[in-house]
Amino acid sequence: MSATIVSLPDQSTARIPKVNFITKENGLLSWLLTGDHKRIAILYLISLSFFFFIGGALAGLIRLELLTPQADLMATDTYNKVFTMHGVIMIFFFLVPSVPATLGNFLIPLMIGAKDLALPKINLLSWYLYIAGGLLAIYTMATGGVDTGWTFTTPLSTHYVNTNVLTTGLAVFIAGFSSIFTGLNFLVTIHKMRCPGMTWFKLPLFVWAHYAASILMVLGTPVVAIAIVLVALERTIGIGVFDPTKGGDPILFQHLFWFYSHPAVYIMILPGMGVISETISTFSRKRVFGYTAVAFSSVAIAVFGFFVWAHHMFIMGISNYAVLVFSLLTMLVAVPSAIKIFNWTFTLYKGSITFETPMLYTFGFMGLFTIGGLTGVFLGTSGTDIHLTETYFIVAHFHFVMVGGMLMAFLAGIHFWWPKMTGRMYPEKISQLAAVITFIGFNFTFFPQFILGTLGMPRRYASYPPEFQVLNVFSTAGATILGVGYLLPVLYLTWSLKYGAIAGNNPWQATGLEWQTQSPPLTENFTSTPIMDHEAYDYDWLDKQKEKEVTTSVG
Amino acid sequence: MSDSPVIAHGASEVEHHEHPAYLRHHFESVEQQADTTNFAMWLFLLTEVMFFGGLFTAYLIYRNWYYPAFVAASHQLNIFWGTANTAVLISSSFTMAMGVWCAETRRKGGLVLCLVLTFLLGLVFLGIKSIEYSEKIEKHHVPGFHYSLKSFLDPDSDEAAKAAGDKPLPLDVARHTEVYFSLYFAMTGMHALHMIIGIAILGFMIFRARAGAYTAGHVTFVENFGLYWHFVDIIWIFLFPLLYLISRHAN
Numbered sequence: 184m185s186a187t188i189v190s191l192p193d194q195s196t197a198r199i200p201k202v203n204f205i206t207k208e209n210g211l212l213s214w215l216l217t218g219d220h221k222r223i224a225i226l227y228l229i230s231l232s233f234f235f236f237i238g239g240a241l242a243g244l245i246r247l248e249l250l251t252p253q254a255d256l257m258a259t260d261t262y263n264k265v266f267t268m269h270g271v272i273m274i275f276f277f278l279v280p281s282v283p284a285t286l287g288n289f290l291i292p293l294m295i296g297a298k299d300l301a302l303p304k305i306n307l308l309s310w311y312l313y314i315a316g317g318l319l320a321i322y323t324m325a326t327g328g329v330d331t332g333w334t335f336t337t338p339l340s341t342h343y344v345n346t347n348v349l350t351t352g353l354a355v356f357i358a359g360f361s362s363i364f365t366g367l368n369f370l371v372t373i374h375k376m377r378c379p380g381m382t383w384f385k386l387p388l389f390v391w392a393h394y395a396a397s398i399l400m401v402l403g404t405p406v407v408a409i410a411i412v413l414v415a416l417e418r419t420i421g422i423g424v425f426d427p428t429k430g431g432d433p434i435l436f437q438h439l440f441w442f443y444s445h446p447a448v449y450i451m452i453l454p455g456m457g458v459i460s461e462t463i464s465t466f467s468r469k470r471v472f473g474y475t476a477v478a479f480s481s482v483a484i485a486v487f488g489f490f491v492w493a494h495h496m497f498i499m500g501i502s503n504y505a506v507l508v509f510s511l512l513t514m515l516v517a518v519p520s521a522i523k524i525f526n527w528t529f530t531l532y533k534g535s536i537t538f539e540t541p542m543l544y545t546f547g548f549m550g551l552f553t554i555g556g557l558t559g560v561f562l563g564t565s566g567t568d569i570h571l572t573e574t575y576f577i578v579a580h581f582h583f584v585m586v587g588g589m590l591m592a593f594l595a596g597i598h599f600w601w602p603k604m605t606g607r608m609y610p611e612k613i614s615q616l617a618a619v620i621t622f623i624g625f626n627f628t629f630f631p632q633f634i635l636g637t638l639g640m641p642r643r644y645a646s647y648p649p650e651f652q653v654l655n656v657f658s659t660a661g662a663t664i665l666g667v668g669y670l671l672p673v674l675y676l677t678w679s680l681k682y683g684a685i686a687g688n689n690p691w692q693a694t695g696l697e698w699q700t701q702s703p704p705l706t707e708n709f710t711s712t713p714i715m716d717h718e719a720y721d722y723d724w725l726d727k728q729k730e731k732e733v734t735t736s737v738g
Numbered sequence: 739m740s741d742s743p744v745i746a747h748g749a750s751e752v753e754h755h756e757h758p759a760y761l762r763h764h765f766e767s768v769e770q771q772a773d774t775t776n777f778a779m780w781l782f783l784l785t786e787v788m789f790f791g792g793l794f795t796a797y798l799i800y801r802n803w804y805y806p807a808f809v810a811a812s813h814q815l816n817i818f819w820g821t822a823n824t825a826v827l828i829s830s831s832f833t834m835a836m837g838v839w840c841a842e843t844r845r846k847g848g849l850v851l852c853l854v855l856t857f858l859l860g861l862v863f864l865g866i867k868s869i870e871y872s873e874k875i876e877k878h879h880v881p882g883f884h885y886s887l888k889s890f891l892d893p894d895s896d897e898a899a900k901a902a903g904d905k906p907l908p909l910d911v912a913r914h915t916e917v918y919f920s921l922y923f924a925m926t927g928m929h930a931l932h933m934i935i936g937i938a939i940l941g942f943m944i945f946r947a948r949a950g951a952y953t954a955g956h957v958t959f960v961e962n963f964g965l966y967w968h969f970v971d972i973i974w975i976f977l978f979p980l981l982y983l984i985s986r987h988a989n
Binding site: 297298299300301302303305363367368370371374375376401402403404405406408409410412413416420421422423424429430431432435438439442707712 | 762763764766770773774775777778781782784785786788789790791792793795796799800803804807880881882883913914916917919920921923924928
């Protein structure tokens with residue numbers, strides 16, 4: 184790797200700025216009662232990692248059980264609880280808040296030149312709600328767990344299981360409010376807190392992506408909240424809204440649930456797409472190709488995302504006409520997603536590409552997300568869906584999008600902004616290794632599952648016919664490699680907090696406003712209100728700034 | 739060469755005049771702060787619309803499916819108390835609006851009076867609601883194990899059904915009244931929960947208002963709470979005809 188754009192200050196003289204948001208105040212209370220969006224982002228990062236490793240450990244248990252065809256590691260109903268808790272924790276306590284609550288929280292005010300998010304107390308409240316929901320979920324797990332699957336499908340959840348549906352539902356309900364408050368805060372901030380000169384079309388695409396995701400959080404989450412309330416009322420006092428014996432309809436629950444939970448998929452992926460737009464531009468030294476198209480494709484995904492939910496219900500007895508319409512609408516979502524992928528690819532064209540760790544994760548994202556997205560088209564086609572639904576094909580599909588897509592983007596973002604958040608660089612070589620290990624491990628884990636799915640292996644079973652074992656062993660072996668790939672960053676990022684090279688303000692020579700202030704930033708972000716006097720991703724502007732700096736220091 | 743200069747050509751340094759104490763550090767001006775919190779409140783109300791929207795959707799579907807059962811079940815609601823409660827809520831919206839005006843024109847006494855009146859009207863609403871609920875409990879119209887179809891299978895045994903001139907419903911139709919009451923309790927219950935939260939906040943505001951908190955120029959909190967209160971009222975304005983007046987156009 185000879186070519187690099189990394190430019191660090193002279194390590195013998197460089198120092199982390201004495202006054203920054205980390206050193207401003209000391210003591211646990213100064214963190215727990217903070218209103219600073221950057222500190223709340225760090226709180227989120229720590230707690231998210233905690234939940235990620237719980238969810239990951241549960242995934243490990245699932246893969247271990249599936250190593251052999253028989254259900255031998257755990258009882259079958261234990262297995263049901265394990266995959267349910269894996270889903271609940273990973274979706275509601277990791278994927279949904281992952282990029283928005285950490286990177287979005289930290290960066291949106293910096294990127295738009297504001298001192299903080301519009302509602303700092305609400306921001307802190309959303310973290311406490313997240314923690315309350317998360318602890319309740321763990322309490323649920325410790326006191327017997329829940330085995331409905333993360334979808335709380337009625338009438339299973341209302342009539343047939345005796346596990347902790349209520350407490351899990353409450354945990355998700357609480358976490359939902361955390362998500363609503365985060366989204367609401369972002370929308371208000373992006374509307375009202377932009378610095379002078381920061382017009383909508385000068386916003387970094389990261390901000391556009393968060394804007395679109397926030398719309399989904401604000402409009403979608405309340406609907407799943409009411410669906411959960413109705414499930415709780417049905418379990419406790421026995422109202423009949425979803426109960427067919429009383430005239431209710433369980434399909435209505437599916438409609439209400441997926442009205443949120445399909446857009447939730449875009450809540451999970453859109454912020455990741457925002458990260459990719461930033462890294463692709465920085466490591467190709469080019470403005471993102473078709474900025475406006477990429478910006479509007481985020482909004483288009485948000486809008487279309489609200490009209491495709493019934494594709495989760497093709498085999499559940501909705502009418503053929505509904506299947507037809509929702510199948511067509513599902514295809515439409517592929518269009519803005521493809522716009523993004525193609526524009527990122529065009530951004531690479533004739534760019535000066537370098538292969539730092541965030542860029543490696545970015546390439547991982549683009550490949551895996553494309554596979555995940557295209558297999559989504561198979562599933563949106565009702566004919567193939569009837570064959571593939573409820574098999575491992577589905578499992579592979581959404582793991583390609585969520586883990587291959589979102590988690591890769593999350594790691595790309597964490598590495599990319601790590602120097603901004605901590606003031607220190609992560610070690611480059613080992614992190615490149617980790618990125619490659621993750622990519623290899625991921626493909627080993629989930630690619631065999633596509634084949635298993637087309638062969639007809641159903642999801643959510645602890646045992647399977649012996650002829651599927653080879654591919655399952657592949658998958659479990661891959662999961663082990665993937666586990667190493669995820670453990671490595673935790674180790675070297677922690678190491679870098681003390682021993683990493685001093686990063687300086689702008690190690691990547693990136694153009695965003697967040698790079699034009701010190702790292703780690705001041706509590707107020709900027710010494711004075713910035714003025715946005717150039718376009719987004721304007722590398723010429725950055726060069727001119729540097730020239731100016733040279734002339735002034737000479738003269 | 740890595741440290742590109744911190745952008746420092748801001749405009750804010752010049753204007754370090756006196757800030758009022760309620761201007762939070764991250765806003766440039768009082769107007770921006772008021773504008774921002776106001777926008778946030780509207781967005782929050784949008785989430786509330788979606789929250790109740792799920793219930794209204796369920797209502798819409800089941801009412802289309804089970805219209806005769808819904809009509810018969812709605813005759814069991816007490817239209818007198820329902821109308822009274824609508825009047826109480828509209829009055830409370832008026833007192834709340836007056837409260838916001840008092841805060842804006844810095845009339846402390848008027849504000850406290852208006853908030854207390856709103857608080858009391860809110861309590862009256864909940865009181866009337868509890869009378870209605872207890873009627874349902876007595877008649878076993880609460881969905882669940884003790885639900886009774888007697889009023890619908892044998893309307894002559896039930897005063898309300900008799901007064902509305904209901905005919906006996908076949909068993910399979912009558913059973914769907916339970917869906918109606920499921921929605922009735924879910925919708926009015928969620929509405930009542932919002933009232934309780936509102937009344938609790940009102941209690942807090944009365945204390946703060948007596949200390950003069952909202953009559954010194956910073957009225958955002960009162961304004962935003964006013965929006966919330968009006969929103970809860972509007973939900974009722976939709977619930978009342980949907981639940982109480984389903985068949986009243988015929989009579």
